[in-house]
Amino acid sequence: xxxxxxxxxxxxxxxxxxxxxxxxxxxxxxxxxxxxxxxxxxxxxxxxxxxxxxxxxxxxxxxxxxxxxxxxxxxxxxxxxxxxxxxxxxxxxxxxxxxxxxxxxxxxxxxxxxxxxxxxxxxxxxxxxxxxxxxxxxxxxxxxxxxxxxxxxxxxxxxxxxxxxxxxxxxxxxxxxxxxxxxxxxxxxxxxxxxxxxxxxxxxxxxxxxxxxxxxxxxxxxxxxxxxxxxxxxxxxxxxxxxxxxxxxxxxxxxxxxxxxxxxxxxxxxxxxxxxxxxxxxxxxxxxxxxxxxxxxxxxxxxxxxxxxxxxxxxxxxxxxxxxxxxxxxxxxxxxxxxxxxxxxxxxxxxxxxxxxxxxxxxxxxxxxxxxxxxxxxxx
Amino acid sequence: xxxxxxxxxxxxxxxxxxxxxxxxxxxxxxxxxxxxxxxxxxxxxxxxxxxxxxxxxxxxxxxxxxxxxxxxxxxxxxxxxxxxxxxxxxxxxxxxxxxxxxxxxxxxxxxxxxxxxxxxxxxxxxxxxxxxxxxxxxxxxxxxxxxxx
Numbered sequence: 160x161x162x163x164x165x166x167x168x169x170x171x172x173x174x175x176x177x178x179x180x181x182x183x184x185x186x187x188x189x190x191x192x193x194x195x196x197x198x199x200x201x202x203x204x205x206x207x208x209x210x211x212x213x214x215x216x217x218x219x220x221x222x223x224x225x226x227x228x229x230x231x232x233x234x235x236x237x238x239x240x241x242x243x244x245x246x247x248x249x250x251x252x253x254x255x256x257x258x259x260x261x262x263x264x265x266x267x268x269x270x271x272x273x274x275x276x277x278x279x280x281x282x283x284x285x286x287x288x289x290x291x292x293x294x295x296x297x298x299x300x301x302x303x304x305x306x307x308x309x310x311x312x313x314x315x316x317x318x319x320x321x322x323x324x325x326x327x328x329x330x331x332x333x334x335x336x337x338x339x340x341x342x343x344x345x346x347x348x349x350x351x352x353x354x355x356x357x358x359x360x361x362x363x364x365x366x367x368x369x370x371x372x373x374x375x376x377x378x379x380x381x382x383x384x385x386x387x388x389x390x391x392x393x394x395x396x397x398x399x400x401x402x403x404x405x406x407x408x409x410x411x412x413x414x415x416x417x418x419x420x421x422x423x424x425x426x427x428x429x430x431x432x433x434x435x436x437x438x439x440x441x442x443x444x445x446x447x448x449x450x451x452x453x454x455x456x457x458x459x460x461x462x463x464x465x466x467x468x469x470x471x472x473x474x475x476x477x478x479x480x481x482x483x484x485x486x487x488x489x490x491x492x493x494x495x496x497x498x499x500x501x502x503x504x505x506x507x508x509x510x511x512x513x514x515x516x517x518x519x520x521x522x523x524x525x526x527x528x529x530x531x532x533x534x535x536x537x538x539x
Numbered sequence: 540x541x542x543x544x545x546x547x548x549x550x551x552x553x554x555x556x557x558x559x560x561x562x563x564x565x566x567x568x569x570x571x572x573x574x575x576x577x578x579x580x581x582x583x584x585x586x587x588x589x590x591x592x593x594x595x596x597x598x599x600x601x602x603x604x605x606x607x608x609x610x611x612x613x614x615x616x617x618x619x620x621x622x623x624x625x626x627x628x629x630x631x632x633x634x635x636x637x638x639x640x641x642x643x644x645x646x647x648x649x650x651x652x653x654x655x656x657x658x659x660x661x662x663x664x665x666x667x668x669x670x671x672x673x674x675x676x677x678x679x680x681x682x683x684x685x686x687x688x
Contacts, residue, residue, distance in 0.1 A: 180544065218551060277624035286557045287567075288590050288677045289648055293620075293627035298635055301618035302648075306637075309616070309661055354619040398596060402637055402646040403588070406616070 165255045166386030167537060168262075168379065169198025169372030170498040175336040175486035178272045179366040183217060186368035187229040187268045194264065194370035195231075199383025205372070206260040207236040211247035211267035211490050215279045230266045230370075243438075244369060244494025245523020245533040249394055251373050261378030265371050267491040271364035276489075283527060285400065296440070296527065297361060299401055301353035303528040304443040306407035308355065310458065313446060315355050317461035319346035321442040322359045322484060324470055329481025331510040334495075336365040336486035346442075360442040362487035369494045371501070387501040390518075391423030391536035399530060412451030412522075412532040420453070423518075423536040429454045429468065429475050432536075433516035434503040436496035438524045439482040448522060449477070451532070471513075479503070479511045493523025497535055504539040565605075566591040567675040574669045574679075578643055580604040586644035590677075609641030610667035611686060616646075619656045632656050638665060638683055652682030 171193025173179070173186055181189065187210075195201055208230050212223045219225060223239035230237070238254075240247040244267035251265040280296035307313060320343060329338030341359060349358035374382060395418075397411040398404035416428070425431045437452070439445040446460030454475065455463035463469060469477035478484075480499040483492045500519035502508040508516075518538045525531040559567055562579065569575045578587040581595035581602035588595070588602055595602040617636040623629050634656045637646040651659055653668060665683035673679035 218549075275624065278626060281624065286555070287559045287563055291676065291678055292635065292648065292650060293623045293629050293633065294635060294648065295624065298618055298620050298623065301620070302616045302635060302637055305616040305618060305661065351619070351621050353621065356618075400645075401648050403596070404645075406637075 163256050164376050164388065165252050166374055166379070166388045167371050167497065167501045168374045168382045168384045168386050169194040169200065170501050171197055172334050172369040172495055172498055173367040174334050175365040175367035175488050177336065177363065177365060179270070183268045183270045183368070184226055184229040186270070186366070187226045187266050190268070190368035190370040191230050191264060191266050194372050197384060198372040200372065200381050202231040204262055204381040205231065205235065205264045206262050207254055208232050209238055209240060209247050209251040209254065209263060209265045211240045211242070211244045211265070211494065213241055213490055215282050216269050216271065216274055216489060218274060226266070226268060230264065236260070242490070242525045243523040243533070244491050245497060245521065245535070246394065246493070246525060248371060248494055248497050248535065249392060249533055251371070252389060252392060255373045255375050261375050262381060263373040265373065265494065266368065267494045268368035269488045269490045270366045271489055272366050276364050289401065297356065298353050299527050300441045301356045302401070303406040304355050304441065307443055307447055310407040311460065312458070313443070313461040315347065316343055317446060317464065318355070318360050318442040319343045320464055321439065321445045322346045325439060325445070325478050325482040325484040326359070328471060328479050328511060329485025332480045332485065333509070334486065335481045337363050338481055338485055356441060362440050362483045365486045365488040367486070367488040367491055369491045369498055371494065371498060385505055385539065387504050387537045387539060389535055390538050391419035391425070392534070393418030393422070394531065394533040396526070396531035399526065401527060406528055409447050409451030409529065412448060412529065413453065415532045415534045416452045419534040419536055425536065428452060428520070431518065432475055432520050433518050434479055434500065434513045435475060435477045435520040435522070436480060436499045437477060437482065437522040438493060438496060439478060439484050440487060440524070442484060444529065445477065445482070452520070452522070452534070476513050479508065479513055493533065496523055497521040497537070500535070500537050504537055560593060562591050562593040570679045571673040571675040574610070576608050576610050576640060576667070578606055578608050580606050587642060588645065589640055589643040589647055606642065608643050612638040612640035612643070612647070612665060612683070614651065614659065614661055614663045614665055615639050616661060617651060617659050634659055636665070636683060649680060650682040653684030
């Protein structure tokens with residue numbers, strides 16, 4: 160199926176960090192106005208709005224209600240996604256394609272510093288069988304990391320290499336929370352969190368917001384920014400319960416990626432993509448996602464990284480922005496992957512620009528250990 | 540005009556009473572009353588769900604054949620959590636494992652105990668150790684301990 164035409168025509172993101180001085184409503188306003196200004200439009204050019212939020216992170220039920228005004232919703236249709244921002248982008252894309260709206264604003268926010276990550280992510284598990292054990296996002300990720308090591312023979316140093324690459328890239332991104340020049344040794348010697356994961360294998364908890372403006376062809380005349388066309392978009396999910404799914408097999412991502420590639424007419428993603436932004440909440444994930452995205456053969460994620468192909472200057476730079484390891488505003492991070500892909504194909508990525516990038520991939524995840532995956536391909 | 544950042548510290552405490560469902564209730568009763576682990580088999584794919592599940596999510600049909608599974612299994616993955624949240628009142632480090640019980644079609648998430656955390660290995664055989672006082676909860680299994688030589 161060839162896609163109807165829809166483009167990202169504006170993108171905005173705050174600086175990500177811990178303990179930002181703005182409230183989450185203020186962060187939403189900052190990101191929304193930045194995206195509109197980037198689009199060369201104003202709130203009056205927007206027909207409908209999608210917000211992305213999670214009640215546990217905000218500590219407020221139906222917290223979407225509280226950001227509506229900040230998102231510019233007065234007198235407009237507004238709807239909410241509870242999940243990663245990439246799924247908000249997917250929903251916004253669908254609304255734009257529906258024919259009911261020509262231009263859509265999608266905004267995601269989080270103030271990770273206000274809650275407690277371990278307790279909030281414990282809350283995503285089944286309350287009868289898993290939550291009472293005290294597990295959280297990091298503990299479940301550690302179980303997945305070891306499953307992956309068992310299946311592929313990848314080692315902790317391979318994971319460390321991802322951390323070194325992405326934190327290094329983060330230094331060139333003014334929005335990143337934690338750009339760092341570190342070595343494999345630094346990662347290996349960092350504090351053990353949940354073996355095999357150490358401190359530098361784990362993304363930081365960040366505050367921030369991000370927003371995009373989506374438009375169909377009819378809506379384009381309202382804006383001045385160069386459109387980044389969405390050429391492929393797909394999403395797929397796997398089992399919720401840890402133990403019922405093979406944690407080392409990213410089959411949901413494989414399914415989503417293949418659909419997106421078919422739509423975009425991509426046969427060899429490693430060669431045909433110029434940049435990729437993937438959701439590396441933990442270092443090992445990037446290697447697993449290489450395989451799920453078909454960039455590396457099964458079990459060869461670590462090999463692809465060691466070849467240098469995904470480094471800056473490599474065949475396909477992955478996470479030139481520094482990725483989620485360099486800034487992890489939960490819920491926002493997937494939308495940031497899309498924004499970074501858009502900036503790359505527009506040639507607006509500043510010091511993290513991949514020279515000549517024309518086609519880029521963005522990836523978001525939802526649920527424990529990447530239960531759901533969304534993949535988008537954008538082109539200048 | 541400048542001032543210190545003002546914060547309001549709070550906590551949301553809402554009591555819930557989560558229903559385990561008919562299938563879950565039967566699973567938890569067998570655990571409480573007889574220290575037995577039961578699963579449900581999907582007649583479509585033959586997979587045995589432990590804890591018992593009412594429906595096979597993959598075949599999208601009821602998994603309604605009850606089968607008892609062994610309380611001994613193999614460690615498929617594990618992690619040593621150095622600092623689980625203090626709210627859970629666990630003495631760190633806590634070893635978590637995905638345990639493939641004999642006869643089960645997937646693995647069970649639980650705690651591994653009775654062992655030096657550094658000695659836990661993938662492939663290790665472990666057996667359920669039950670709580671003396673059981674109340675129909677997943678923690679009626681205290682933990683899984685390595686099977687004696």
